[in-house]
Amino acid sequence: MINKIINSSSLISDVSDLKENEYIKDFPLLNNMAEGKKRLVYLDNAATTQKPLSVINAVKEYYGHYNANPHRGAYGLSSKATQIYEDARECARRFINAKSSEEIIFTKGATEGFNMIASSFGEDFICSGDEILLSIAEHHSNLIPWQLVAKKKGAILKYMYTEPSGEITTKEITDKINERTKLVAITHVSNVLGLINPVEEIIRRAHKVGAVVVMDAAQSIPHIQVDVQKLNVDFMVFSGHKMLAPMGIGVLYGKKKLLDNMRPLLYGGGMVESVTEQDTVYAEAPYKFEGGTQNVEAAYGLMKAMEYIDDIGYDKIAAIEDKLTAYAIEKLEEIPYITIYVDRRQGKGTGVISFGIEGVHPHDVSTVLDAYGVAIRSGHHCAQPLMNHLGIHACCRISLYFYNSMKDIDCFIDAIKNVRRWLGLGA
């Protein structure tokens, strides 16, 4: 066994001083770069987070000690691999407070989860004339699959629009959810706006008309507690790599009674009860949805990531991020040629700030910032309908995580102040 990584949560006892951030010690990549010419200021956490040593070591440990095909070998090593995989499933169940581990399906990420729901549930249970309701802020992964279902089944795709402040109002929710609404696909937190959507209210209203709700938790679960029973959500999807885990692992949660009535998406090994020449009896959920050999080492990594987040605690994560976000907004607002695209004071957020610099294309902003060692995202953020709604082609985005510091924000702000000069637009 590897040594347990000493969690440094005790090192930040007071978030009032975040000039430096001690959590960074647990993240080798952030330290590797620190030894180079330039310290990496990583502000693209909504795209993917860096990984703590405990997660990196878990992957190594798996291949050094436990690798075998789970569920398939009647020997000790295979049983161990199976044990690890199922422990990870139980860990995920506990993490989101699902009723049963049978409701936890491992996927390769959120995108696969949405596609699975759209194909295995949407195509079978949505009919001609039914309405599928999305928010305008959905990531393409929770949007395109529903366009396809709507086209295939003759259903109607509708959108809830955000206010200029970024909010979805109660009026918008009640106006759009009606007795024809069959499914509502909503993001808990938009990857561009960063605000926590009123999902409880949306789920409550959707259930009143008998609609099923699919929630995208990819941008929320790294930052806030998500309790599927408390929310009473029907399906929920997230990716591991946005919450410290390796790439290639994600979770699809579905209420058991829904999963039981759904057909598999991938057919093959590991998802059957019995196969004859002409027919197949499928395994029960979750196994019927996990055809083929799964990403066991990443599931193990996900378990370690969840343990890491548990050790820090969501309260502390939120306290750090709120402070850093407020500081970044304050600093950005001091710069006259910066526009912030959402009013972050309207609601609780998750460390995402989207903005633009007058006269400069976002792509040039990220190129200049890169030269200063600051990594930010620019572009449409896989949310083109939202860009249209906001009336922009693209934007810049910083997304913070608990290992960022005031120093990171200061470096970012210093770099930002140089952008217009590089583009020949004066100070």
Next chain:
Amino acid sequence: MELEDIYTQIIIEQSNSKKNKRRLENPTIVLEGKNPSCGDEIKLELVIKDGVVADASFTGVGCAISQASTSLMIDLVKGKPIETAMELSDLFIRMIQRKTVNESELEPLEDAVALMNISNMPARVKCATMPWHTLTQALK
């Protein structure tokens, strides 16, 4: 890659210049070019007369690289026969793909050689080549 090598004087001037950014009165060809992932969008307008690119202009939005590249391209191909414009476009794309690196071979590109350094920046290659691909498409 230093910023000085990317945002050179000529690129900055061209990206902020409005001289080629206008609508033509009677374009014979209008074609849109897009880099969907970055949000670069241009509309290229051409007047083709007797097999020659008699006039050219563009409108649209995009990063400094795509805007400068479009403007430099228009400067270069205006007044040239279609075949020459196509050859220049091909040469430019080969320069960015580092398939042609010989300075004398690149001479016909004139000021557009200023974008050569973009070949070292995989994330920005598309920004530089998009207008030229659009031109090739338009002249086909």
